[in-house]
Amino acid sequence: MEHPTECTLGDDGTALVAVLGEIDFSNADEVAQALRDVVAEWSPPVLRVDLRAATFIDSTGLGALIEGYRAAAERDIGFVVVNPNPGFRRVLTVTGLCELFGMTDQEDLADEESSLSSTTGA
Numbered sequence: 597m598e599h600p601t602e603c604t605l606g607d608d609g610t611a612l613v614a615v616l617g618e619i620d621f622s623n624a625d626e627v628a629q630a631l632r633d634v635v636a637e638w639s640p641p642v643l644r645v646d647l648r649a650a651t652f653i654d655s656t657g658l659g660a661l662i663e664g665y666r667a668a669a670e671r672d673i674g675f676v677v678v679n680p681n682p683g684f685r686r687v688l689t690v691t692g693l694c695e696l697f698g699m700t701d702q703e704d705l706a707d708e709e710s711s712l713s714s715t716t717g718a
Contacts, residue, residue, distance in 0.1 A: 602616065603633075609638075609641055610640055611634045611640035613630055613646065615645060616650070617652075619654070620657055627661075627664075628659070631645070631664025632663065645661065650680075650681075658693065
């Protein structure tokens with residue numbers, strides 16, 4: 597089974613955890629553990645969770661992200677979810693997790709504008 601995350605540490609100390617494929621009951625514990633490990637081992641000023649390559653998320657996947665957020669918050673580490681597809685963004689908005697995960701309205705507007713211009717060719 598392929599590992600569901602790729603973890604990297606930037607030159608500025610910011611950690612990036614890219615989630616790959618599905619985040620569901622079969623691997624949510626592994627995703628949560630990767631997030632906790634990054635917090636414990638690297639203690640970055642900010643932990644970014646990149647959902648660009650994620651294809652599906654269920655309630656256990658959301659729970660894994662919440663566990664990562666809690667681990668980061670306990671150590672005063674910023675936690676930001678980036679690059680969610682429109683479906684994930686909708687789920688995070690409906691569940692009230694956008695603000696918790698550092699997703700601002702400005703980022704939402706920029707992403708929507710970018711999507712519109714790439715679809716319309718503007």
